[in-house]
Amino acid sequence: MRHMSDLGSRLRAAREAAGMSLAAMAAKTHWSKAQLGHLETGARAVKREHVITYSRALNVSAESLYGQPQDPLRVAHEWLVADGPARVHRSAGRRVGQSFATELEQRVNDLRRLDDTVGGGDLIPLVRRELAETSAVVKCADYSEAVGRRLLVAVGELSQLVGWVASDAGYFLEARHVYLDGVSAARDAGDRTLAGQLLSTLSYQMANVGNPADAALLAKSAVKGAHDAPPIAKALLLERVAWASARSRDAESALRAMDAVDDAYESRSAGIGEPEWVYWLNRDEIDVMAGRCFIEIGQPDRAAPLLSHAIDAYDSEHAREVALYRTWLAESLARAGELDAARDVIEKARSTSAGINSARLTRRVEDIEQLVG
Known part of the structure; x- marks a missing residue:
């Protein structure tokens, strides 16, 4: 997370560049001159809502105030027009070795992190293409058995990413097919943990837009099938069991x-x-899921502290996650009877979600806005 004094100094520099005094800024916001001064000097923590207010008052982008070095959508575009290792290989020859597998694995890792900052609607063309080209290499190239296993794992991991991005963009049937294709690749590679990850991620989608009871059964099967998963991977698989159980209102299992x-x-x-x-x-992510589960099983009072703490830990580059987590915080407050507080939080979620191409996020914000009235 960026140093608060650096961010405060950028707020002050932007205000001064616009020729606006502290008094004029105070008149355009609900903060006093003293409060604004504390923000700009770093005496008070600068939060996203402060940056958004400055951006609107000064008619500048929030990104320029944060000083973000790169626009995630521009990065995604650059990836889209560049040739990945699979495409380069297809034009160079049929034999691939360990160095190609290493390059492909790094590509998958980089794409996975791109999903942290780019909405599914913008990222889906890129990851679809990457999966198709990598699958073509697996089918057509020559390689050793060891390299083949690495390539199949890459296909499985790309399938998980494509499925996740497709689901975020609202393409649920496509996500389902891709997840299941990925399971086949992971099993062929002998990677039971990855196969479990693919099945449990599909269960997460089913819990949200399908039959939660079926999702719970699938999530439990994924845990059993990946019985030798290491601790953090096992925790992730178990989270999907908790969520599907909560969605099916099985509080004890959740x-x-x-x-x-x-x-x-x-x-x-x-x-x-x-x-x-x-x-x-x-x-923090585990606490977010716990908070969501508490909401589903009718214990919203236990959810709010967990969600609030996790939200505070995120920086501006994870705007989609912050906005999503605010929708659950708003829901927890609403279901606990704190409607005014819930309305304030969902307004922040809508502000944070501006410009993010995520059908999942848009739907959540709209659903909670209807809930709070």
Whole structure:
């Protein structure tokens, strides 16, 4: 997260560049001159709502105030027009070796992190193309058995990414097909943990837009099938059990799975290798899922503190996640009877979500706005 004094100085520089005094800025916002001065000097923490207010008052982009070095959509476009390793290989020859597999694995890792900042609607063309070209290499190229396993794992991981991005963009049937194709690749590679990840991610989609009881059964099957998964990966698979159970209103199973998530995560160790795709799972993310589960099983009072703490831990580059988590915070407040607070939070979520091409996020904001009235 950026240093608060640096961000405050950028707010001050933008205000001065616009020729606006502190008094004039105070008149355009609901903050006093003293409060604004504290923000600009770093005496008070600068939050996203402060940046959004400055951007509107000064008619500048929030990104320019944050000083973000790159526009995620521009990065996605650059990836889209560039030739990936699979495309380069297809024009160069039929034989591939360990160096190609390494390059492909890095490509998958980079694409996975791009999903952190780019909405599914913008990212889907890129990841679709990458999966198609990598699958073509697996079908047509010559390689050793060891390289073949690595290529199949890459296809499985790309399938998980394409399915996740497609689901975020609202293409649920496509996501389902891609997830299942990925399971086949993971199984052929002998990677039971990855196969479990693909099935459990499909269960997550089913819990949200399908039959939650079926989703819970699938999530439990994924955990059983990936019985040798390392601790953090196991915690992620168990989270999907907790969520599907909560969505099916099985409070006992949800609470039991949440306890199992905590146990698995606490057993992690620097000496135990984890798949790269669990890089994002930390204590804050686990608390977010716990909060969501508490809402679903009718315990919203337990959700709000967990969600609030996690939201505060995120920076501006994760705007989609912040906006999504605010929708659940708003829902927890609304279901606890705190409607005014819920309305304030969902307004912040809508503001944060501006410009993010995510059908999932748009739907959540609209649903909670209807809930709070």
